[in-house]
Amino acid sequence: MRRGLPGSVRSRGSSTSTVASDPREKLQDCCRKLVAFMCTQVGVGGLIVGYAVVGAIAFMHIEGDKDVPETDKVNSTRYRIALRLWELTTDENVFNESAWSMRANEILKDFQGNVAEAVKKGYDTRNVNERWSFPAALMFSLSVFTMLGYGNMVPRTSWGKLVTVVYAVFGIPLYALYFMNMGNVLAQVFRWVYTKVYIYSVEDRHKRMEGDMSQGPRIVVPSTACLWVMGAYIATGSFMFSAWEDWTYLDSTYFCVTSLCKIGFGDFVPGANISESKSGNQTKLVINFVYILLGMGLMAMCYNLMRELVRVKMRDFKENIGICFEVIRLRAVACYRRRRSLDY
Numbered sequence: 195m196r197r198g199l200p201g202s203v204r205s206r207g208s209s210t211s212t213v214a215s216d217p218r219e220k221l222q223d224c225c226r227k228l229v230a231f232m233c234t235q236v237g238v239g240g241l242i243v244g245y246a247v248v249g250a251i252a253f254m255h256i257e258g259d260k261d262v263p264e265t266d267k268v269n270s271t272r273y274r275i276a277l278r279l280w281e282l283t284t285d286e287n288v289f290n291e292s293a294w295s296m297r298a299n300e301i302l303k304d305f306q307g308n309v310a311e312a313v314k315k316g317y318d319t320r321n322v323n324e325r326w327s328f329p330a331a332l333m334f335s336l337s338v339f340t341m342l343g344y345g346n347m348v349p350r351t352s353w354g355k356l357v358t359v360v361y362a363v364f365g366i367p368l369y370a371l372y373f374m375n376m377g378n379v380l381a382q383v384f385r386w387v388y389t390k391v392y393i394y395s396v397e398d399r400h401k402r403m404e405g406d407m408s409q410g411p412r413i414v415v416p417s418t419a420c421l422w423v424m425g426a427y428i429a430t431g432s433f434m435f436s437a438w439e440d441w442t443y444l445d446s447t448y449f450c451v452t453s454l455c456k457i458g459f460g461d462f463v464p465g466a467n468i469s470e471s472k473s474g475n476q477t478k479l480v481i482n483f484v485y486i487l488l489g490m491g492l493m494a495m496c497y498n499l500m501r502e503l504v505r506v507k508m509r510d511f512k513e514n515i516g517i518c519f520e521v522i523r524l525r526a527v528a529c530y531r532r533r534r535s536l537d538y
Contacts, residue, residue: 242339242372246483249335249361250328256354258326264317268309275305329479333464336483339365340490342458377494381502384423384495389413414506420496427492428454431485438478439464454489 278301282294309317324330325347334347338361349355392413432446441449441462449462464482 238368238372238375242368242487245339245365245368246332246335249338249365250331252357252361253331253334253349253354254326254328256351256357257331257349258322264312264315265322268312268317271305271308275301329477329483332483333479335361335365336486337458338362339369340486341366341369341456342453342486343460344458344463345460346463373490373494376491377498380491380495381498384419384499385413385415388415388419414503415499417500417503420499424454424492424496427489431489434481434485435464450489453486454493456490 279298282297282301330347333344336342337344337347338358349358428447428450431450432443435441435446435449436443439446439462445462449464451457452459452462464479
């Protein structure tokens with residue numbers, strides 16, 4: 195039996211080595227590790243960014259090949275109006291200023307009406323390459339899976355609409371996973387920082403001087419700290435968009451609040467007034483993408499911290515109610531015993 199043991203050990207080792215050397219087992223093990231990593235906070239953050247990049251590239255190739263028909267209409271209208279004005283100048287006596295101005299105003303009103311109709315249909319003086327550049331498509335992808343829906347960019351092709359539907363169906367659950375995971379991570383970090391600051395605060399030093407070190411105080415992040423963080427983040431965005439987009443501070447704050455709260459009216463959209471947007475340098479649009487995505491993570495952090503605060507307050511309220519009922523019961527029992535003693 196003793197001589198047989200090494201052989202059995204070798205046989206087991208050889209079987210495990212053959213399993214480990216199996217390509218299918220290696221592939222399955224790599225897939226399990228990949229899925230486990232994607233479920234972590236870092237993996238979900240990278241996955242949501244990669245999903246946005248893939249969506250931007252897809253929409254660029256789908257919508258970038260089809261020009262906006264309103265652009266050709268406006269160009270042809272501009273050429274036609276210029277030709278009519280030239281014919282008016284050659285036909286009408288230039289010394290008859292009132293007649294020339296009257297007919298010129300009619301021609302310009304016609305041009306104004308055509309341009310206004312084209313603007314209602316989505317014309318904004320940009321060609322298809324400027325409209326569906328990578329940063330602009332990245333912002334469109336963000337507005338789809340975060341349910342912002344600004345409405346300034348819409349797919350016009352049938353394939354674009356179909357891809358948008360599929361992209362939203364898979365992207366919204368992914369964004370929900372990012373919202374929960376990022377909220378937990380940022381809440382843990384902020385809670386740790388707040389705890390460290392609270393421990394070394396003046397109030398805690400006074401408690402340590404009294405010698406009450408048996409049990410540390412229960413530290414809960416107050417709601418005012420969350421409001422200060424979000425207020426500072428919104429103020430930073432207000433200054434940034436005011437400088438880049440030529441908006442007022444009120445309009446910039448309005449845009450930040452409506453975007454981070456996922457309202458997304460669409461009356462203010464980044465990129466419309468950035469001076470570099472028409473020359474191909476749209477780096478600031480990517481910074482806007484990061485700002486909104488990170489800001490939604492901060493919103494999730496504040497939600498988690500405030501939820502924890504409400505739970506603690508409700509637990510304390512429940513304990514206080516129990517203590518009050520216990521005191522009332524003890525007093526009632528004491529009064530009953532006192533009456534019985536007086537009767538006897």
